[in-house]
Amino acid sequence: MLDLAKAFLERKELPEWRLEAELLVAQALNVSRMGLFLIFERPVSGAEVDLARDFLVRRGRREPTAYIIGKREFYCRDFAVGPGVLIPRPETELLVDRARELAAALGVEGDRGAHAEPAGAERGQGENAKEPYRIAELGTGSGCLAVTLALEIPGAEIIATDISARALEQARANGEALGAVVHWQVGDGLAPLAECAARNGPFDLLLSNPPYIGGDEAGELAPEVIDYEPREALFAPGDERDYWLRRLVAEGVELLKPGGYLLVELGAAQGAAARELCAARGLSCEVRRDLAGLDRVLEVRRPV
């Protein structure tokens, strides 16, 4: 069954045909991917064959595997996803890595409640060591970033927003399933975060993987993306690629404590624009690269 599935997806010229065949057949047989290799002797039922065939036909039509099996792994945890919710991407894990490093430098990581001041830590933000470490996310989608940060930085207080009620419902369900405490808020752009900052005080960290595809880049997207994933998660307003980058650098930084950080996921071609936008506002910044060597994360520290 696995051989047939692999051969079918290879004929369809799907680059990850081996992995995807295993994921789809495992889902049809209701076992883990590893579990597949332990049940070679087990007869499969007609219903299981029908289900696997249905999955493979859908994948052959370029429906994303994550939507077919209803989940995608992010930072070693499964996140449920479905139509209307962006599928988490591996490069977004870089934001988590960096957020963890920044929190750890302040002694927040792994320390519930009040966090200790580490020797020599650079501390412009969170002057009062008893204050919670406050994180805000704009455009949470499946909740993969906010939930992962809540679990990886247990001392943090997190608010995550999205304009899409469907996405937020999924994020909330993922948070509950994984045992993460996050304040979820449906809302448009930076307004809900500005209200939260006005009410409870500014943030230590604002992060976002905003829609950053320009109108002229639509033709470069794979059918899995352009035909299936939500447009509002992909395309920036007015098809202006740098729309959210510009707004986050201008208005997002204002929501941070002095010494707080802004982390924004970038498209590979946005590095230069990110540096220019920061320079124009007198902000020093760093553009970090992903494992493929492409510009991927803008990091800005609000001056102390």
Ligand SMILES: C[S@@+](CC[C@H](N)C(=O)[O-])C[C@H]1O[C@@H](n2cnc3c(N)ncnc32)[C@H](O)[C@@H]1O
């Ligand atoms: C690229 S996706 C990122 C999703 C998730 N954070 C991730 O990394 O997988 C961008 C998200 O921003 C949301 N979004 C788009 N426009 C928005 C707006 N005006 N206000 C709030 N969220 C918005 C989309 O619904 C989508 O979930």
